[in-house]
Amino acid sequence: MQLVIIADIDAAKGTSTTSELATEYADNVTFIECDVTNQESVEDTLGKAKDTYGRLDIISNNAGAMMENDPIGTINLNLCGVIRVAAVAMSYMRADKGGSGGIIINTASLTGVKPSYNCPAYCASKSGVIGFTRSFAMNPDFDLHKVRMNCLCPGMVDTPMIQGVLDEDGKEGRVLNFDRFRYAANLPQLKPSAVADVFIDLVENESKNGAAMLITVEGPPRDIEFPIY
Numbered sequence: 001m002q003l004v005i006i007a008d009i010d011a012a013k014g015t016s017t018t019s020e021l022a023t024e025y026a027d028n029v030t031f032i033e034c035d036v037t038n039q040e041s042v043e044d045t046l047g048k049a050k051d052t053y054g055r056l057d058i059i060s061n062n063a064g065a066m067m068e069n070d071p072i073g074t075i076n077l078n079l080c081g082v083i084r085v086a087a088v089a090m091s092y093m094r095a096d097k098g099g100s101g102g103i104i105i106n107t108a109s110l111t112g113v114k115p116s117y118n119c120p121a122y123c124a125s126k127s128g129v130i131g132f133t134r135s136f137a138m139n140p141d142f143d144l145h146k147v148r149m150n151c152l153c154p155g156m157v158d159t160p161m162i163q164g165v166l167d168e169d170g171k172e173g174r175v176l177n178f179d180r181f182r183y184a185a186n187l188p189q190l191k192p193s194a195v196a197d198v199f200i201d202l203v204e205n206e207s208k209n210g211a212a213m214l215i216t217v218e219g220p221p222r223d224i225e226f227p228i229y
């Protein structure tokens, strides 16, 4: 049986999503309010998950936002949040410390490899997520801890994030050039299910470790190839 915990800072949205899923998955889905920028909140959330279900197998490190009006906050959420969650999750997942191994999948972005003058802090945070993922996965201790780490690099996805930038907040600086953003927001967008499909592939394909998966409307998903120095 697969058991899922949805953790999000938005308790109203998290609870309603969990209720929707409960119609199909009953009590197998639980919501916990969590702020990934807060160490105590992350420890509390993952501690509860471990206590409830006995172990952690799969972490989706997905929380993120675009807010160029707060560049340091952007790094703290999008990059430090990922690192914070991974560190606490590792303490439960490591096969050499009583866990069963597993996989952590971080959501980066196409902007992690394709720069945009419109959202430099966001791009930096996502480049950081890619660098963290690839570096973590190179650690020779993998043979001991048995936790794989990969990341997703989608282009624009049709989610509330785009609308969130387009609304009044956007005009107050979530992106640096609102007209350019409005143009970009009208380009073709991925469906969230296209990203979810790649997520499932990464879970199932045990040879994948340290991959950064490019997902765009232009073609099938593929591994990003990086230069070797």
Ligand SMILES: NC(=O)C1=CN([C@@H]2O[C@H](COP(=O)(O)OP(=O)(O)OC[C@H]3O[C@@H](n4cnc5c(N)ncnc54)[C@H](O)[C@@H]3O)[C@@H](O)[C@H]2O)C=CC1
Pocket: 007, 008, 009, 010, 013, 034, 035, 036, 037, 062, 063, 064, 065, 066, 077, 107, 108, 109, 110, 153, 154, 155, 156, 157, 158, 159, 160, 161, 162, 164
């Ligand atoms: N929508 C897009 O075009 C793309 C999005 N992404 C990334 O995908 C991920 C998911 O974003 P979307 O679903 O598009 O946006 P979304 O805005 O619908 O979802 C982001 C979620 O993160 C949560 N969140 C924000 N701050 C948090 C915090 N401090 N602690 C815990 N949860 C927090 C929000 O409440 C929200 O539920 C993000 O990391 C985003 O950067 C990547 C590529 C493209």
Ligand SMILES: CCCCC/C=C\C=C\C(=O)C/C=C\C/C=C\CCCC(=O)O
Pocket: 066, 108, 109, 110, 111, 116, 117, 118, 119, 154, 155, 156, 157, 161, 162, 165, 175, 180, 181, 184, 185
């Ligand atoms: C101007 C940036 C668009 C902002 C849209 C809101 C959220 C997007 C999150 C992403 O991670 C988007 C991923 C890829 C965007 C790719 C191209 C956008 C073009 C940006 C530009 O040319 O300035």
